[in-house]
Structure formats: structure tokens, C-alpha cells
Amino acid sequence: xxxxxxxxxxxxxxxxxxxxxxxxxxxxxxxxxxxxxxxxxxxxxxxxxxxxxxxxxxxxxxxxxxxxxxxxxxxxxxxxxxxxxxxxxxxxxxxxxxxxxxxxxxxxxxxxx
Amino acid sequence: xxxxxxxxxxxxxxxxxxxxxxxxxxxxxxxxxxxxxxxxxxxxxxxxxxxxxxxxxxxxxxxxxxxxxxxxxxxxxxxxxxxxxxxxxxxxxxxxxxxxxxxxxxxxxxx
Numbered sequence: 001x002x003x004x005x006x007x008x009x010x011x012x013x014x015x016x017x018x019x020x021x022x023x024x025x026x027x028x029x030x031x032x033x034x035x036x037x038x039x040x041x042x043x044x045x046x047x048x049x050x051x052x053x054x055x056x057x058x059x060x061x062x063x064x065x066x067x068x069x070x071x072x073x074x075x076x077x078x079x080x081x082x083x084x085x086x087x088x089x090x091x092x093x094x095x096x097x098x099x100x101x102x103x104x105x106x107x108x109x110x111x112x113x
Numbered sequence: 114x115x116x117x118x119x120x121x122x123x124x125x126x127x128x129x130x131x132x133x134x135x136x137x138x139x140x141x142x143x144x145x146x147x148x149x150x151x152x153x154x155x156x157x158x159x160x161x162x163x164x165x166x167x168x169x170x171x172x173x174x175x176x177x178x179x180x181x182x183x184x185x186x187x188x189x190x191x192x193x194x195x196x197x198x199x200x201x202x203x204x205x206x207x208x209x210x211x212x213x214x215x216x217x218x219x220x221x222x223x224x
Contacts, residue, residue, distance in 0.1 A: 004155075006155075017163060031210065033211070035212075035214075040216050041216070042117075042215065042216045042217075043156070043201065043203075043212075043214040044122065044214075045211040045212065045213070045218075048209065048210060048211060055209065055210070056209045056210075056211060057150075058211075090157075091155060091156060092188070093156075095210065098209075098210040099143070099144070099205055099206075099210035100210070100214060101144075101146070101161060102158075102210075104148070104155045104156035105155050106132075106154055106155035107154075107155050107156075
């Protein structure tokens with residue numbers, strides 16, 4: 001069964017460093033999403049992406065964040081200058097169309113020291 | 114704004130039924146979802162229900178939707194220890210496609 005994959009599973013970085021989180025969505029899906037879950041809090045929407053453009057973004061998704069589909073399979077989330085409060089589990093999701101059922105990856109745990 | 118609320122914990126005995134409840138605020142939501150998260154794992158889609166349905170059954174899972182009260186529930190029949198996980202309710206935003214999640218209910222199944 002096709003699934004969304006994410007790498008790395010855990011990333012530790014120093015405050016102020018740039019990180020790139022990678023996702024491989026399900027191959028025939030056209031819509032891609034990033035969510036995050038700070039420990040003990042709700043899963044929050046960050047951004048949705050279609051046709052090489054951001055479709056929607058939340059207030060959390062400020063200028064420190066960017067997304068890219070650098071090739072036909074990967075979808076990335078970049079955080080330019082990480083802050084302590086960026087420590088969270090980041091989930092990638094994809095759907096065939098929008099709106100539609102979203103399938104999630106296993107997540108990347110980001111720890112900012 | 115849109116909000117989804119769930120109780121935080123539920124403990125049941127193996128073989129009993131579990132009922133996990135959820136309330137939401139966006140009356141124009143078209144789809145509501147249940148996801149399961151096992152320790153260290155991602156969000157696994159369990160089931161979903163379209164807003165014009167009252168009930169959906171899928172093997173041991175039964176979803177009930179009370180649209181008037183904006184209340185969603187997930188019933189797991191014959192709960193097993195392998196069902197121990199966090200269960201998230203989510204509504205799909207009526208304007209776009211984003212999901213709005215509850216805080217998750219941690220289900221503990223005791224043998």
C-alpha cells in the first residue's frame with residue numbers, strides 16, 4: 001500500500017541553524033501539507049501546496065518557513081533560523097485532490113537546542 | 114474560530130467497548146475524520162464520515178455523527194490491547210482543505 005515517507009525521523013539542531021525536513025508524498029497525489037505537533041498540544045496546520053504554489057498557510061507559517069517541491073517526488077519544509085519553540089513533531093500529508101482525505105507520514109521530530 | 118475538543122483519557126478493559134467523543138464548532142464541515150497515533154508513529158487514518166450521514170460502520174469501528182449537536186463519536190467494539198493509542202478527531206475546514214484536530218484521546222486498554 002502506498003504511503004507517505006519522511007526523513008529524517010529525528011533531527012537535532014542548534015538554535016539559529018537552518019533545517020530542511022523532507023517528505024515523499026504518495027505518487028499520484030497532487031496536494032501536499034505540513035502540520036506540526038508541539039509536545040502536549042494539538043496537531044496544527046502549517047501550509048498546503050499545489051501546483052508549485054502555496055494554497056493556504058497558517059499564522060504560524062511566517063517568513064522563517066518555506067516549502068518547495070524540488071523534483072517530482074520530494075516535498076520539503078525549510079526553517080531558516082530555528083528557534084527553541086520550533087521544537088515539535090512535523091508531519092507531512094498528501095491527498096489526491098483537494099479537498100480530500102489526507103494521508104500522513106510518520107513525522108520528523110525536530111529538537112532545537 | 115474553528116475548534117475541535119476531545120476528552121484527554123479513556124481507560125477500558127480488554128473485550129469492552131470504547132467510546133471516544135469529540136465536539137466541533139464548524140457546522141459547515143463536510144467531512145470528519147478519526148486518526149490513530151501509536152507511540153512513536155505517525156497519524157494513521159482510521160475512518161471518516163461525510164456530514165450527510167448519521168452513522169458509518171467499518172468492522173469493529175462505528176462512527177456516529179450528531180450534526181445538530183456537532184458531536185462525533187468513535188466506538189470500538191471488543192477493544193484489544195493493540196488498540197491502545199491516541200485517537201484524534203479532525204474536521205475538514207469548509208473553506209479550504211486543511212484539517213483541524215482535537216487534542217487527542219489517549220485510550221488505555223487493560224488486560
